[in-house]
Amino acid sequence: MKHLLSSGAALLLTAGAAGAVGLDRSNQDITVLFEDGNYAELSFGRIVPDVTGSDLSPPFPGYDYDDVGEDYSQFGAAVKMDIGTQMSFAVIFDQPFGADVLYGGSPAATALGGTEARLDSGAITALGRFRINDAFSVHAGVVRERLDAEITLSGLAYGTPFDPTAPAPTLNGYNVQLEESDAWGYVVGAAYERPDIALRLAVTYHSSMEHEFETTETLGGVPVNVLNPALSATSTTTVNTPEAINIDFQTGIAQDTLLFANVRYAKYEDVIVSPVFFDTAQDGGLRDMDSLTEIESNTSYSVGVGRRFSDAFSASVAVGYEGEGSDDLVSPLSPTNGNYSLQLGAAYTVGDIVLSGGVRYTWLGDAMPETGTPDEARAEFTDNDALSAGLTVGFRF
Template identity: 55%
Template sequence: MRQGDIMKLHYGATSALALATALMASGAGAVGLDRSNQDITAIFEEGNVLELSFGKVFPELSGKDVAVFGGGEYDNVGEDFLNVSTSAKMDFGNGFSGAVIIDQPFGADIDYPTTALALGGTMAQLDGHTITAVGRYQFNENVSVHAGVRRQTLEGDITLSGAAYGPLNGYSVALEENDATGYLVGVAYEIPEIALRAALTYNSAIEHDFDTVESIPAALQAGLGLPAQVPSTTTVETPESWNLDLQTGIAPDTLAFANFRYAAYEDTLVSPQVFSAATGGASLTNIDDNYQVQVGVGRKFSDMFAAQVAVGFEPEGDERISPLDPTNGKRWISLGGAYNMETVTLSGGIRYTMLGDANPETRNPDGSISDRAEFSDNSAVAIGMSVAYRF
């Protein structure tokens, strides 16, 4: 059997044994607030395909206050979450194809128990979804281009609670649901005979203008002469990013693949009006530009069954870590399999992620930064499955 024949056993809406897609729904294995990595590789599927994917993440993210706050413990500040995506891809003939993808590209679920002094009660939730319409044109069997538009919906709630926040203790902000539009463009090079593909995609930043309500603690109300709640508009930009997806046959029935993603999160600032005035223009978020890499190999064992293994990492970033994301760097391994039944393919797998140690920080009244807690030896488990139907 030729190396390219491994493509005849389908794996859902990615071409490189893309069970990895469902598992990439783990925020415990992604840059910044990423959850789906804005994956659009459904557009490279053969024929017409409908797919539905689920990913469930179970983080274990525990720590304790630094000694000056008494060393009180936080038992798992990361909440379990579910990530769902669906896609529909169709061929239109004459080199044209298109896909519609619905996913949840960004999210956060952090909630500090009120059992410790420094950060007890602090929480952050970010929810939303994106609808992406992408088209592809193949000049020949080797070169193609793709482009599309995204309609993104987001909403969020953040509460700062605990002695570490000083006069901001008890501050909260609600970012009301907002829709905004962005775009993507990309190019791909393929050699079908050896199942080789290199696809590069640029995802634009998307700017949201959130209707905002800030709830102001009494200490700030008195100091700034403010009411208990202040409405305003907060502009937040989700990051521009680049995705590089690679694959090639390396032996009959065996495929090697790699994924690289770079996201420019330093421009993703959340600085509502009152919070900005009280902190000299600081942001509620503190996320570095960063990248992640995953490499793996897939093997087709029969016309009905295939499996994959992959490893990946995200390097450590700036030592300054927000309490709203108390990790620094990640390493993971994933295992998965796919079972093909003529027009239907079932895929499933599991990922184990080791989360990097971190010391969350906040500002002191004089503007300096100090460690407030210590998080170490944490991890997350993600399970994923997908169902693909070809017609």
Template identity: 45%
Template sequence: MKTRLLTVAALLASTASAHAVGLDRSGQRIGILFEEGNRVELSFGYTDPTLEGTTQTNPAFGPLGGQSIDNVGDSFLIWNLGLKYDFNEKLSFALITDEPYGSDVFYPGNPAASLLGGTGATVDSFAVTALGRYKFNDNWSVHGGLRYQEVSAGVTLGGAAFGATNGYSSSFGSDGDVGYVIGAAYEIPAIALRVALTYNSSTTHQLPTSESGLPVPSLNTTSITEVDTPETLNLDFQTGIAANTLVFGNLRYARYSDTVVAPTGFTGLTGNPLTDLEDGYDFEIGIGRRFNEKWSGSVAIGFSTVGDDNFVSPLGPNNGSRHIAVGAKYDVNESFAISGGIRYTSLGDAVSSPGGNPVADFTGNDAISVGVKFAYKF
């Protein structure tokens, strides 16, 4: 059974997986390392989220309660480029670029006449991963390498719900660090079985920080904020269940509780960090089928875990998610293939709660993602 059905499966898993656990976007996929032969892959994913809410009716909010909140989720595009090369039958190499983490949230409205208007967050990242894989035999292999990663961000807090920090703004300049990747895989080629476990270390970033808008002038300063990205664990599996039919899946754990953003001025005033992220899991399972020499297709469903309660930061107003994705792959010839997919994500209901105080309800929201991948074998 040929394993190239996974080209479609991998696309579905990486089609701009918005609103997964924490700030995840690419899922740090390394599937190209297990493809047959030498190849280059280029993929793009676009996500259009809808995150609308309503401020709660509370006597303390006065006329600001019960107001509608227009869409706070900005659409975004991610891309991925990968190269895989076999040195011999046992040793292969892959170079992967991706955008592992991100956020694009902005609350419309006047900060002086709303509870959350003007609040927003952007997170940008870029990573280059160099991996090697060594096959001991047809069943066992190990893989590992280094990842260079850059991160930058910006946060604004607007609206009466933030009290003394209404109007606060911080800018976190870009900084890079090197982490490592290590893993192992077990395969039975005759039935297209593969189970691969991959650990991604955290990286530590010293972000140049500029803060403004705090009521204490001496706290509006420039400093360095140390931020750790989460360590993660990916478990990928697949197996043939019939001729030209494959079941595949992925389980991902991300330790976001270690990702704390605590700029000097804001923490000095409030005693709290800007972020409060929880560890979480993403899970996906699907089935792929090769229809003929040209066409393959797949469908997958999945979810990300919810938090301990529905209270979330205004900078991430959803709690868990469920999704369904479908995709197709067309082999133009023996060397070139095009894959495409679409994914619908139902975003979990949440209560936007700055400082732990419930302010706005976000319910019935979703996101649409589309993606395309071009693969060339040489």
């Protein structure tokens, strides 16, 4: 029973990151490190959000936005090997963070038409585990992470269409490109196990990482140094990714039946994206740095039951939950607020090969994208959801 969900539990995360905390996509899962023996896996997930909403009317025309959340894919790979009886080592590739948001509509006739956010990431984690005894172990490692992003602010919520001759140009038509940046971080944790009842409690801390992006800002396609000669054509934007804590738990509750759970806390309140021109346009750069992102720290929960029906076949079901923020006002770049989810997974073993697949349906919380100071609701998003599916191929060697 110990390996009932060796791939299945991780699959449920791979198969449905839509609606996870903040910009999370992979959950930074490291549980492959607890596989017995030598093991490798490849995973693929496809996420299809259905995120729609409407401008508030008044003050805006009431335009309907379709497919604001774009479909995306997730890839992952991992190799774990034993080194003697007490040491093991793993290398994991994942895509920890991401965003794919695009609002349709004219920037001159809708509140948010043309607003767009794209964030791509990739990370390689190398970590080792030392078994102190049969019950306790510690694990730690290093992470090399790559990020790049592009954000466009567009629509009447950001002011009238951009006019370079205006004495105080609005941000309607603002674009920033954050070129690819690499950064180092670390992972550290510990685990308690009772193999006789398939119990494991693992706690893992993921450090924040400081990225320095070469930044190009434009307004209506005009470089910001043309609009403000005091600025350079390019600048550097420093962004810290969120530190996070993962708690992974499992225990046998009956013959061939396993209860499992995951809790993840990510500190997104420290993620500030404040390019020079954007910050200056808000208040002359006189107050604390203004951020393109306004994401609250939050916690996600998942709990489920898995059962082995034969030596070859097992299945699982789980529910997930992420709480809403302090209010319904959110950044237009992330127009949802909390979520519930239902997940189904199955695994089939053929010799040394483990094939596992799963689906997740996520109910996304209602939200009201806002702009301005003080915050003012510009649109309303209700009754949205996401469908995710994933496949993992594992191999023991």
